[in-house]
Amino acid sequence: MIGRSTLFASILTLTAGISLVGAIASMSGNDNRRPRAAPPIEPPTPVLLAQANDRALPIGDRIGAVGLVEPSSxxxxxxxxxxxxxxQVFVEPGASVKRDQPLFALDSQVAEAVLAQRRGDLAAAQARLALARARVPGLRAEVEAAQTAVDATRAEQDEGIDLVRAASGLNSGATITAREITRRQNYLRTAEANHKKARARLAIxxxxxxxxxxxxGVGAxxxxxxxxxxxAxxxxxxAEIDLEQRTVRAPADSSVxxxxxxPGEFAQAGALExxxxxxxxxxxxxxxxxxxxxxxxxxxxxxVATGSVRGRAQHRLKLNFVxxxxxxxxxxxxxGQKTERSDTRILQVVYEIEPGSPAVFIGQQIDIFIESEHEPDKDRNFVSYNHRKQ
Incomplete structure (x- = not known):
């Protein structure tokens, strides 16, 4: 029994050794390394900025930054x-528009109704003015009639004065009765009252x-x-301006x-997020x-600055200072880098992309490399520099 167990153990040991040797031989025969996979996006590479003597600048003499493509306007x-x-919406993304070209329109039913009402008020105001001016000839005729009445009552007043004066020179009872004197005095008082009334009507x-x-001059x-x-x-x-503002137009020649x-959505006025x-x-x-x-x-x-498109680092953008x-x-x-601080302050510089450079899109981020100065320029007034450039 003991001899049989020893034989079985020897057979297992031999089998394990043969399997190990076969595995080592198989691994040595298939020692072909897998090819290195290329990154999905090519990382940016520093750009050698040529100086006047066509020598490439060292990496330490360049400023690395991030740029954001934006419209020139x-x-x-x-x-x-x-x-x-x-x-209604009149344009689509990518369309070119001219200045004052309609972009979209809001519902204008209320604005049109208000404009119609305001035009009606204007017509009524014009009619009232015309009516007032049309009354002028009639009022002038009334003035002439009142003036005639004043003249007539003045004549009656003068007649009454003469009658009373004549009666005062006569003896009562002999040549003129007292009743006649009283009648003449009453006539004078009536003439004077009529004259005052006529003058008042003339003033009115x-x-x-x-x-x-x-x-x-212009009457009241x-x-x-x-x-x-x-x-009015x-x-x-x-009202016309309100109706016109229901149609929003392009402020300048540009692209959408x-x-x-x-259409059908509600557009909120004012500054929006x-x-x-x-x-x-x-x-x-x-x-x-x-x-x-x-x-x-x-x-x-x-x-001097140049740009590198992310994903195609070999494509360079030629930039001109603005x-x-x-x-x-x-x-x-x-x-989004871990080493980036949110409290960092920056100086913003604007460069123009030369025509013929690789295509980029508005809002796209590109890597920028700028030639730096060993000796900083003593004239650090960027405002005056921009003024000289203009």
Missing amino acids: QEMQIGTHASGKVA ARANLSLLDETE SIAVELAGLHQ RQAVTR LQVNLR QALMVLGRTEPMHVRIDIDEADIPRYSPGA RVEPLVVTKRALS
Whole structure:
């Protein structure tokens, strides 16, 4: 029994040794290494910036930064003055538009009704003014009639004065009775009262005429009607402007970059977190470069710069200096790197992409390499430099 167990153990040991030798032989025969996989996106590579003597600059003499492609006009955030339902959208993303070309229109039924009402008010104001002016000939005739009545009553008054004077020279009872003297005195008093009444009517007629007469200045009533007419015209102009503003138009020749509204949706007036439309002039394109505050002393306005498209590092963008934004601001466009601080302040520099460079899109991030200065320029006034460039 013991001999059989020893034989079985020897057989297992021999079998294990043979399997081990076969495995080693198989591994040595298939020692073909797997090919290295290429990265899905080619990492950016430093660009050698040539100086005047065609020598490439060392890596330490370049400023590395991130640039954001933007329109040369910057992004124009399109909104609306009035809130309302979108009735029609006239453009699509990528379309080229001219200045004052309609972009979209809001529902205008209420604005059209208000305009019709204001035009009716204007017509009524014009009619009231015409009616007031039409009364002038009649009022002039009333003045003439009142003046005639004054003249007639003055004559009666003069007649009464003569009669009373004649009676006062006669002896009562001999040549004239007392009754006749009293009658003549009463006639004079009646004539005087009629004359005063006629003069009052003449004053009223002249006052009524002066309210509407425009021969010696604008009368008060005409001035009121003219003011009402002017107010009605202003109301019509305001209603026309409100109706016109229901159609939003392009502020300048540009391209439609983004459309964020559809017919039937409600468009909110005012500044929105997401603009209703985004426009921009894409010929040429600009790159807004964020230079870290630690690299600002090494930057000189107008320095040579070139860009590298992410994913195609071998494609270079030729850049021409445009301007420096003189205000250093807090960094907003973060790249997501762990070493990046959110409290970093940056200097923004704008370069123009030369025609013929590889195609890029608005909002695309590119890697920027800028030639730095060993000796910083003593003239660090970026504002005056931009002024000289203009």
